[in-house]
Amino acid sequence: MAIAISQEAFDAMVRENMEDLGMDADEALADAVEALTLQGADLSGIIKRVPGEAAAAEVSPMVRVLDELKASHSASGGLGQDLDGLVSLIDELRGLCCSGDGTENAAIAVRNGGVEALVALCASARVAQERLLGSALKALSSLLRDIGSTEKFRQSEGPKIVMDILKGGSESSDLLDAGFSVVAAGSAGNEVVKESFMDLKVDELILHVMREKSKTNVQSLYDAIRVLLTPDDNRVVASQVYGYSRRFAEIGIAEVLVSALREQVAPSSLPSACAALKSIAVNDEICRSISENGGTDVLLQCIDEAGEQKNKVIAKSCCSLLSKLAASDANKSVIIQRGGFDRSLKLASRFSEDPSILQEVMSMVTVLTLRSPENAARAMEIGYGTLAIQAMQRFPSSGQTQKQACLMIRNLVVRNPENRTILLNDGAEKLIRKAKVMHGSCKDAASSALRDLGLDNYNA
Structure with missing residues (x-):
């Protein structure tokens, strides 16, 4: 595990190199970076500067934006009165996280209170301030990239605040998309955050949204399902996500996902919806239930259409899900009776020069x-x-x-x-x-x- 180091400790080491060892500024800075890297220190988010020569805000545009954002939010009493100014700053922050230096900028933001600032802003804003909340949630999801940032999110009561926004703003597709993107980002690699969302009954909220928004595609909702049900926290010996998958199936989310695949999912969201359904299909009973509710027929139809349209992303995701369903012996005969062998071979012939598609087809046949x-x-x-x-x-x-x-x-x-x-x-x-x-x-x-x-x- 990497050694944690503060900005203050880094600055002190550079200063010591200059004052005690007589190094010039550039040499002192380079030596500190090299020495700490060899010691296994985590330097992500550390502003690599010579203390005293420039303020952090002058060295890093992210620090400047954060300082302005905190000041603006504080000056408005936390109510977001200067809406345009706040939104502009938040969008600039998000843009820095999506730039070529996005990873480093996000790390700097996390080290300098960016997660806490955005969570606090979300907590103080009203649901009616949709533009402000949407921008803040999107920016927040861009910061949640590792266990350090997701822990700050949890400790700031981020899960509860985001759930309150989602419940209050369920009529806004944009707000739902931004909110569920935070659920996905915040839960990735963090078992405790997953548990927090499940304790807050995120599964019931997801079911409600999917039933109420029948004509709307919220791709991040599918991503949230997949992440919540993925055992990806290597700190945990026994993950609870298997039980979560069963909960999702028991309340009817698998059934609603099959209906979504059949009737309403846009092509751009279909791979995410397939991945979400695959994460729920964790045992024989659930796999059979998905097939009995029309899942096999829907997937085979999607495979046919993906072949005709030469859409390899959809083809791969549908084959992968069908392989998961085929793990149930009861489903094997259903898939074959519906022409699964012939239709998959036709798909392979259409993508004969794409090894990734051939792998998925052969994987499915291996299971069958x-x-x-x-x-x-x-x-x-x-x-x-x-x-x-x-x-x-x-x-x-x-x-x-x-x-x-x-x-x-x-x-x-x-x-x-x-x-x-x-x-x-x-x-x-x-x-x-x-x-x-x-x-x-x-x-x-x-x-x-x-x-x-x-x-x-x-x-x-």
Whole structure:
């Protein structure tokens, strides 16, 4: 873990280099940066200046904007009376976080009270001041990038303040989008913030918004669902998100998401909606429920349309979700009965030069053929063995493509010995051994594929 250091400690080290060691200003500054970096100090957000030569606001435009923002908010009594001035400053702050130096500017803002200032502004503004709140929430989401910033957000009662805004401003699509972007950013990598939002019943709010805003697309809402249900905090041994996913399913969010995919999601938001639904599908019961509510049919239709429109982002996201649903044995037959094999092979042919699409298709077929010799026979019959061979031939440098082809070959042959001869005659052994040598990530999958093809020297 990186060592925390304050701006004051950094300035003191530069000053010591100059006064005690006789270094000139530039040398003292460079030496302090190098020494602290070697010691493992976290210098993100530290303003690298020579103390006394320039004020922080002169060195960093972010500090200047923050100082002006705090002064303006304080002068207006926290009520945002100078609306245009405040909005302009907030938008400038957000612009600095989205510039080429955005990461460093965001870190400087966090170190200098930016999160607390924006949360306080949101708390004092009225819901009717939609433009001010929208700008403040968007700026806040741009600052929440790591555990340090999300902890400041939590300690400032950010989750409760944002939830109050979302509840009061649920008629405004722009306010909802900005607010849920903060939910997503604030929850990323922070289990405690996720728990705070769940304690505040964010799941019930999400369900209400999705039911009430039937003609509106709020993409950040889908992102918030995905992040809330992702176990991404490496400080936690056992995440609670599995239980959260079940809560989302139990109150009907999965069902509403399927309806959204069927009727109202804009193409730009569809991948996010698929990712949200995938994060809810954590067990067999939920996967079956999604399929029974029309999820399989919707996804297959989206896959057809993505192929026709050459939209690889939608194609990948739909295939990925369909693979998750196929983990339920009950759904395997439904997917195949609805033409899943044929439609996915058609998609692969449309994107034959895109290895990322081929990987998703092969991943789905791998799941569909798991423990199912009937499905493996059908897959070979319509051409998935050929797809595996061609993918390995066309993309030898793509380790993920090679690995996924090996995994699919395993399931095509492990319970279907008749398929082994066909694939070996097509050159599978040579391709698999080449992948094993070229890609360390393929070693285990390649060895297993060679073994299941009936070859004795599969570890060679």
